[in-house]
Amino acid sequence: MRTARATAHYVLLCLCSVVILFPVAYALLMSLMDGAAILSGRLWPENWTLVNYEAAFQQAPLGRYLWNSFFVAFMITLGRLIVSSLAAFAFVFLRFPGRDRWFYICIATMLVPWEATVIPNFLTIQALGWTNRYVGLIVPFWAMAFGIFLLRQQFKQIPHELYEEAQLSGIGNFRFFCRVVLPLSKTSLVTLAVYSFLDAWNMYLWPLLVTNDDRVRTVQIGLKQLQTQEIASSWGVVMAAAVIAMLPTLLLLFAGQKQLRKGLMQGAIQ
Amino acid sequence: MNERISPFSPPTPWSVRTKRTARQAAMKSWLEGMVYLVPSLLLFGVFLFYPLGRTMYLSVFHTDYQGQPTEFAGLAHFVALLQDASFWHSLKATILFAVLTVPTTVVISFGLALLVHERRKGMGIFRTIFASTMGMSVGVASVIWMFMYNPAIGIINRLLSAIGGSPVSWLLDPDTALYAVAAATIWMNIGLTFLLLLAGLQNIDPSLYESARITGMSYWRQLWTVTVPLLSPTLFFVTTVSLIQALQTFGQIDFLTKGGPVEATNVFVYAIYREAFVNYQFGSASAQAIVLFLIIALVTFLQFRFAERKVHYQ
Numbered sequence: 001m002r003t004a005r006a007t008a009h010y011v012l013l014c015l016c017s018v019v020i021l022f023p024v025a026y027a028l029l030m031s032l033m034d035g036a037a038i039l040s041g042r043l044w045p046e047n048w049t050l051v052n053y054e055a056a057f058q059q060a061p062l063g064r065y066l067w068n069s070f071f072v073a074f075m076i077t078l079g080r081l082i083v084s085s086l087a088a089f090a091f092v093f094l095r096f097p098g099r100d101r102w103f104y105i106c107i108a109t110m111l112v113p114w115e116a117t118v119i120p121n122f123l124t125i126q127a128l129g130w131t132n133r134y135v136g137l138i139v140p141f142w143a144m145a146f147g148i149f150l151l152r153q154q155f156k157q158i159p160h161e162l163y164e165e166a167q168l169s170g171i172g173n174f175r176f177f178c179r180v181v182l183p184l185s186k187t188s189l190v191t192l193a194v195y196s197f198l199d200a201w202n203m204y205l206w207p208l209l210v211t212n213d214d215r216v217r218t219v220q221i222g223l224k225q226l227q228t229q230e231i232a233s234s235w236g237v238v239m240a241a242a243v244i245a246m247l248p249t250l251l252l253l254f255a256g257q258k259q260l261r262k263g264l265m266q267g268a269i270q
Numbered sequence: 271m272n273e274r275i276s277p278f279s280p281p282t283p284w285s286v287r288t289k290r291t292a293r294q295a296a297m298k299s300w301l302e303g304m305v306y307l308v309p310s311l312l313l314f315g316v317f318l319f320y321p322l323g324r325t326m327y328l329s330v331f332h333t334d335y336q337g338q339p340t341e342f343a344g345l346a347h348f349v350a351l352l353q354d355a356s357f358w359h360s361l362k363a364t365i366l367f368a369v370l371t372v373p374t375t376v377v378i379s380f381g382l383a384l385l386v387h388e389r390r391k392g393m394g395i396f397r398t399i400f401a402s403t404m405g406m407s408v409g410v411a412s413v414i415w416m417f418m419y420n421p422a423i424g425i426i427n428r429l430l431s432a433i434g435g436s437p438v439s440w441l442l443d444p445d446t447a448l449y450a451v452a453a454a455t456i457w458m459n460i461g462l463t464f465l466l467l468l469a470g471l472q473n474i475d476p477s478l479y480e481s482a483r484i485t486g487m488s489y490w491r492q493l494w495t496v497t498v499p500l501l502s503p504t505l506f507f508v509t510t511v512s513l514i515q516a517l518q519t520f521g522q523i524d525f526l527t528k529g530g531p532v533e534a535t536n537v538f539v540y541a542i543y544r545e546a547f548v549n550y551q552f553g554s555a556s557a558q559a560i561v562l563f564l565i566i567a568l569v570t571f572l573q574f575r576f577a578e579r580k581v582h583y584q
Contacts, residue, residue, distance in 0.1 A: 016396075041428055087310040091351075097300050110570055111566070112567070117559075118542075119555060143309070144311035194360065205521065224410035242410045264466060
């Protein structure tokens with residue numbers, strides 16, 4: 001009875017895994033076939049080949065797209081960590097007039113979908129001359145209510161006595177922030193970093209609007225370009241590009257999955 | 271204290287002096303607090319509050335192709351929207367899309383989370399597999415599904431013809447396009463939803479299951495009487511987040527269908543994008559953006575209220 005249940009459980013788990021993994025496996029298999037094999041409708045390659053990968057890098061500046069995505073996502077993540085942790089620190093440890101009012105204003109930004117602001121933002125970026133530049137892809141995303149909220153929850157767990165002690169021994173606020181608060185909040189910072197990176201890597205509408213130059217285009221837009229240009233016989237190339245484009249985020253997710261699971265709920269529910 | 275105290279002037283009363291120091295201290299603490307807040311506030315101001323106000327402003331103006339207001343339009347854009355069949359169509363497509371994706375994603379993810387939330391060997395591997403679609407960006411997921419939907423060589427029609435069905439042009443048929451995009455979206459969103467629900471499950475005190483087991487409760491009764499009620503805040507949170515995400519869908523639409531065929535997948539954000547950046551009707555696009563803002567603000571607000579009540583009751 002118990003083994004029967006266990007077997008059924010594992011069978012169910014494997015079936016679900018097959019369904020979830022199927023699109024990825026399919027893309028991988030297709031990327032390793034030549035055009036004729038893909039058109040013939042095979043599912044398993046007869047002659048394994050890497051021509052699609054070579055073509056993906058030759059026909060499009062895929063390397064450049066990947067670097068752009070990486071740089072933009074990294075800078076957005078870094079900026080978010082700095083900006084959010086500074087604000088969260090003020091909201092938890094500092095006492096000053098108007099603090100709670102500012103906190104509610106920050107929380108209120110959660111009510112505003114980015115899409116409702118995208119038209120004037122586009123005009124702003126144009127007026128600043130930030131189109132086709134990294135800065136236009138990065139800076140608008142530095143402030144983030146969710147990040148402030150998540151870190152505030154974490155900072156609140158730090159015993160206030162530590163802060164009072166630091167005050168008595170004449171340690172300044174900024175030093176306390178750098179030396180005590182940030183090191184004690186590693187888990188939440190990593191959570192926010194992983195989440196931000198995935199989120200920024202996934203960004204689509206904004207880069208579509210503010211870039212039209214391969215030198216700054218991100219990999220999402222690159223895939224779109226490739227998909228529009230390719231004719232049916234080069235699906236293998238598109239699949240190869242997709243496989244390469246999923247590697248960085250998949251690796252990051254595998255590494256940070258546990259942190260994400262633990263950390264995200266902290267900001268979400270508490 | 272920069273005032274000079276001369277021996278002849280009467281000494282400043284203590285109360286005044288402490289008030290002044292207090293005010294100075296308050297000023298100093300205010301300044302210091304603001305230093306930490308300024309980056310966030312400045313960025314929110316420039317990239318969120320100003321553009322939101324500007325969107326409202328543009329929504330009552332006619333604009334030129336550069337987005338400059340030319341002539342006051344009053345509520346003309348809103349009136350035109352309400353009379354525009356394609357606005358209602360877009361609203362309907364968005365709601366249908368949300369109805370198709372949100373409950374399905376939550377139910378599937380909940381099932382997957384329950385499956386791996388057991389003490390057996392190898393659960394770590396399955397957890398990683400189920401969370402993996404979170405690492406699929408919109409472009410990657412879209413090109414893969416687009417290929418799977420390919421009427422001639424895609425796997426879905428191949429399987430269909432293998433079991434004797436006739437091929438379907440999934441993304442080109444107005445009757446199937448929205449469902450096809452929804453299926454791809456569900457797959458993409460399972461990863462994050464699964465992770466959040468699993469975290470919620472792991473927060474439930476295991477001793478509660480113990481006592482349920484001692485009373486001899488069956489697995490399904492335990493699910494309904496212990497797990498679901500205790501997980502309800504997480505389930506609610508995950509549902510609203512998915513709903514908001516569904517209302518903001520853009521990327522997959524641009525990749526897979528471009529809002530077509532015959533506007534079947536012209537969801538809200540895609541309609542705004544087209545109106546603003548293809549037709550250069552910034553005024554009317556802004557009016558639509560305001561409608562989107564009101565809908566999402568309402569959903570978010572309700573979620574705050576509900577979550578707050580939850581916390582108070584506990």
